[in-house]
Amino acid sequence: MSLFDDDFYSTRVSRRAREDGRRDWRFGGRGGWRRWRGEGGLRPVHLAFISSMVSALGAVLLFGLIFGFGRGGGGSGAVVSVAGVSSADTAERIVQAASRVEPAVVSIINEQMLPAGGRFFRPEKDRDPDEELTLQQASLGSGVIFRKANGKANIITNYHVVEDADQVKAVLASGEVREAEIVGKDQITDLAVLEIDGAGIETVAAIGDSRQLRNGETVITIGNPLGLNNSLTMGIVSKSRRIIPVSLAQNGIYDWEQEVIQISAPINQGNSGGALVNLSGEVVGINSMKVADFGVEGVGFAIPMHNAMPVVEQLLDLGYVPRxxxxxxxxxxxxxxxxxxxxxxxxxxxxxxxxxxxxxxxxxxxxxxxxxxxxxxxxxxxxxxxxxxxxxxxxxxxxxxxxxxxxxxxxxxxxxxxxxxxxxxxxxxxxxxxxxxxxxxxxxxxxxx
Known part of the structure; x- marks a missing residue:
């Protein structure tokens, strides 16, 4: 039985064709093969004609495979054009996009004055007021180098990555550690801008238009999850524009709303402040948060760059966002x-x-x-x-x-x-x-x- 119901796609020979002397399936009907072959096989002129037809058909097929069938036209052309985007092409675009941005992604170290054992092992009320404090690593995050000017390089990251920091350091993709200065930060938008020495920094991330993102589009996250430098994860845009409630005081009371890009790519601890990248190698978002609930996977959020950049410019100019x-x-x-x-x-x-x-x-x-x-x-x-x-x-x-x-x-x-x-x-x-x-x-x- 054929896979198709329509006889047009079937290899079956119809009863009518058999009764009509199989004229549809033989050149010239009854005896047709004899007239073409003659007594000693195909004549030279016939061979030349068949050869020309095969060559012409091959040229048409080759042209179609290279340039696409009906690319500028109607329904069937559109289907062939979409099917022509191979998985190999997409994989190569991912590799190229990551290579453009990866050198501009840095690790951010938040250091604070803490007693021996750190603040997480002993409540502040239980500490000895005379106990000596030392500068210790309190948390890790990520950042993106987006500008280089006057011998300095600027980094975008999250506010919560540098919150309460007494000192901040940036670890470049090469592994070099540099002192970082907080230029400005804004809790409402969860954004901060840092500055480091720009010597030797060659790659600055290109900023893309996050308003052009489409649901289902492939994106990459680059960051420092769990302290693993410059890790890549891949996913899709689950929702190009999502409004979510935010608790600024982290006390469970929602007192602000944030516009974000919802993505399926994992955002783990330390990934905050890293880059959300499209397949053109442009940063379209700053990874910010995820839903950390039992049984929830693949629900991450990034701050869209069309919202982030006006805030970043104000932080560069004033050090804060006037409101x-x-x-x-x-x-x-x-x-x-x-x-x-x-x-x-x-x-x-x-x-x-x-x-x-x-x-x-x-x-x-x-x-x-x-x-x-x-x-x-x-x-x-x-x-x-x-x-x-x-x-x-x-x-x-x-x-x-x-x-x-x-x-x-x-x-x-x-x-x-x-x-x-x-x-x-x-x-x-x-x-x-x-x-x-x-x-x-x-x-x-x-x-x-």
């Missing part, structure tokens, strides 16, 4: 209600009474329909100057409802500028009030707005 600053330490109202429920339950367990005294200590005095907002724990700077106080509950900035610290940050950073004024609507003692605050410039890394 509008309201000046409040906050707690989400929803989180406050959850704490109240827990304290009531705990009080009931301890006292054997329903609710205890927790409800009586609630002095927010909010209307029953107010369920979302931001509680001011402390007002400083512009907010204090405008009159905001402890336990004020912010529910709106200008005409934008505010239900969480994340929403407050997103509105300020996305819609306002330094020096502009913002109208703050808040509840105090159960009464809705408004105040106008002039936004200042925030230049530190404090967890406040």
């Amino acid at each position: 509008p600053y309201l000046g409040v330490y906050t707690l989400d109202l929803e989180q406050y209600w959850e704490q109240q429920v827990y304290e009531e339950w705990l009080g009931a367990e301890e006292d054997g009474e329903e609710g205890g005294d927790a409800a009586e200590e609630d002095d927010l005095k909010l209307p029953e329909d107010v369920k979302r907002g931001v509680i001011v724990l402390e007002a400083v700077g512009p907010a204090k100057k405008a009159g905001l106080k402890f336990n004020d509950v912010i529910v709106k900035l200008d005409d934008q409802p505010i239900g969480s610290t994340m929403e407050l940050r997103k509105y300020l950073y996305g819609s306002k500028k330094i020096g502009e004024k913002v109208k703050v609507s808040y509840y105090r003692g159960g009464k809705l009030e408004t105040v106008t605050v002039e936004l200042a410039e925030k230049i530190d890394e404090e967890e406040e707005e």
Whole structure:
């Protein structure tokens, strides 16, 4: 039985063809072979004709294999063109892309003043205040050399790679260790820029347009996972644009959102700050994080370069990213209600009474329909100057409802500028009030707005 249902693709001889003297399968029908062969075999003219036909057919097939059939045209041409990209070609592109970027990827060593045994073996409260501290390696990460000027080379890495560092070192692809200076860092975007001596550095990574990435596109990660210098992993772009919640304080409370590229290539400890590379050998992202949960594999994230480079330029120019600053330490109202429920339950367990005294200590005095907002724990700077106080509950900035610290940050950073004024609507003692605050410039890394 044929693999095809259509007789056009079948090698079977139809009944009609047999009844018609097999005219479709023999040159000239009955006796046709005799007329072509003659009495002594094929004539020279016939041999020449057949030879010419075979040569012409071979030339057409060879031309098609080299240049592609119907490459500029319709449906079947497109299929042949895609099939013409061999796995060998893709493998060679991966090798070439990695070779272009790999020399520009460095290892980053975060060194901190720590007691003997390191901070991870003994809580700070249990340390002897007179104990001698020494400079020790606290963590490892990766970085990418992206610029060389005035005898210096600049490196992009993650904020969390150099966080709390007393000294930073960069290990080049050659194995040479160089002192690195932190030019600037930004916790919100998890980016930092370092500077090292540029002598002998020949390779600077090319920056690509991450907006051109497509789902399913092959990408490479280059970094320093688990302390293994310049390791390569490969995967695909699972999602070219993904918005994920981020806990800036690493306390499980999401207070920011980050746009990232989701990839299937593994990102292990030490890979943060390394390069996400397309098959053209361009850096399209900075590896940042992964989902570290039981049973989860191949879910990594990188910061897209079209978002990273404006931040990098500001870090190079100013050492920080200027943002509008309201000046409040906050707690989400929803989180406050959850704490109240827990304290009531705990009080009931301890006292054997329903609710205890927790409800009586609630002095927010909010209307029953107010369920979302931001509680001011402390007002400083512009907010204090405008009159905001402890336990004020912010529910709106200008005409934008505010239900969480994340929403407050997103509105300020996305819609306002330094020096502009913002109208703050808040509840105090159960009464809705408004105040106008002039936004200042925030230049530190404090967890406040």
